[in-house]
Amino acid sequence: MVSVSRRSLIALGAALPLLGRLDWAVASPPLTETDKVLLNYNESPYGPSQAAREAMQQGIATSGRYPYKHMYALAALFAQQQGLSEEQVAVFSGSMAALRYAVLAFTSETRGLVMATPSYEVPRQAAESNKAPVREVDLNADHGHDIPAMLAADSNAGMLYLCNPNNPTGTITPIDAVRQALANKPKGSVLVVDEAYIDFADVPSVVSWVKDHDDLLVLRTFSKVYGMAGARLGLAIGHPTLLERLAVFGGDNVPAATTLLGGLASLEDVKLLPQRKALNQQLRDETVAWLKGRGFTCTASQANCFMIDVKQPAEQVVETLAAQGVLIGRVWKNWPQWVRVTVGNKREMARFREVFAQFDTTKQL
Ligand SMILES: Cc1ncc(COP(=O)(O)O)c(C=O)c1O
Numbered sequence: 001m002v003s004v005s006r007r008s009l010i011a012l013g014a015a016l017p018l019l020g021r022l023d024w025a026v027a028s029p030p031l032t033e034t035d036k037v038l039l040n041y042n043e044s045p046y047g048p049s050q051a052a053r054e055a056m057q058q059g060i061a062t063s064g065r066y067p068y069k070h071m072y073a074l075a076a077l078f079a080q081q082q083g084l085s086e087e088q089v090a091v092f093s094g095s096m097a098a099l100r101y102a103v104l105a106f107t108s109e110t111r112g113l114v115m116a117t118p119s120y121e122v123p124r125q126a127a128e129s130n131k132a133p134v135r136e137v138d139l140n141a142d143h144g145h146d147i148p149a150m151l152a153a154d155s156n157a158g159m160l161y162l163c164n165p166n167n168p169t170g171t172i173t174p175i176d177a178v179r180q181a182l183a184n185k186p187k188g189s190v191l192v193v194d195e196a197y198i199d200f201a202d203v204p205s206v207v208s209w210v211k212d213h214d215d216l217l218v219l220r221t222f223s224k225v226y227g228m229a230g231a232r233l234g235l236a237i238g239h240p241t242l243l244e245r246l247a248v249f250g251g252d253n254v255p256a257a258t259t260l261l262g263g264l265a266s267l268e269d270v271k272l273l274p275q276r277k278a279l280n281q282q283l284r285d286e287t288v289a290w291l292k293g294r295g296f297t298c299t300a301s302q303a304n305c306f307m308i309d310v311k312q313p314a315e316q317v318v319e320t321l322a323a324q325g326v327l328i329g330r331v332w333k334n335w336p337q338w339v340r341v342t343v344g345n346k347r348e349m350a351r352f353r354e355v356f357a358q359f360d361t362t363k364q365l
Pocket residue numbers: 041042093094095096097099120163167194196220221222223229232233234
């Protein structure tokens with residue numbers, strides 16, 4: 001046992017310098033028979049950038065000290081890049097934590113949550129744990145948030161949650177609709193716009209709006225385009241008084257120094273985001289075109305995931321692909337024939353197409 005694991009470690013060590021020299025974009029190692037293709041969590045197939053990896057390694061040496069210095073540096077750099085002040089940026093161990101705290105802060109037994117369905121379920125779960133009423137509103141015909149219906153859903157809502165681009169569909173809610181939500185939401189409520197996937201999309205962020213609106217909270221994550229899901233780093237952006245209301249629940253939820261330094265290096269690397277965005281778009285759009293050519297409908301995604309109407313109970317398709325080592329999903333209850341697929345690297349998407357070809361409806365006719 002010991003010698004096997006030591007051998008495999010040596011093999012991994014030998015591969016690292018080579019990977020280091022390769023451009024990250026082409027570094028998709030060949031799949032072996034036993035490799036699982038992980039297209040089921042909207043993670044990045046590339047992981048942290050080379051610069052982030054090096055910064056994280058340096059962070060180990062600073063880990064004897066509390067990481068606040070790095071945290072403030074990260075908030076300051078993000079704020080500077082976005083034209084905000086650093087008091088408008090709060091750093092958390094993942095945006096999921098910030099989202100949960102937002103739900104706990106802005107909803108109650110009398111002030112509910114309004115959100116779309118299908119969408120990211122974390123706010124619903126947090127509201128339920130807070131005994132707050134939850135109104136879920138179907139996406140509209142374009143798979144955007146149905147803002148008029150959301151505004152009408154609960155005149156006493158404490159929080160409206162808007163995921164843009166939306167998880168799981170990857171679809172966009174137009175900026176005018178977001179503006180309409182902010183202008184017309186119930187008095188005393190907060191609009192939370194989750195921009196976890198905005199870096200992949202060709203639409204503007206609403207992050208700058210927090211300068212003029214103390215009832216808007218925007219969430220960002222380093223888990224997606226920056227490939228740091230396992231390092232846990234997310235941001236909440238809003239008026240300082242709004243951020244204080246989150247801090248009550250988890251102001252001590254500070255990421256490790258290694259994570260913060262990796263995040264800083266990711267933000268400093270100005271070429272990284274456009275490169276990864278372009279590659280994701282290319283692989284997503286060619287996969288969607290391939291699926292359409294085989295008779296499937298897909299959501300018009302601008303994220304690193306999309307959904308396919310598989311024209312049968314989607315759980316069956318998930319299981320069939322899983323048995324062949326390709327993990328996709330999840331399936332949302334009210335869209336039982338649709339399945340979410342994360343955009344992986346070039347080889348992973350080739351493998352996905354290889355196994356998904358068995359469902360080709362044009363061949364079955
Ligand atoms: C819409 C959305 N928000 C937040 C998160 C959580 O991100 P983090 O890893 O920063 O907690 C996810 C993760 O998949 C997500 O899809």
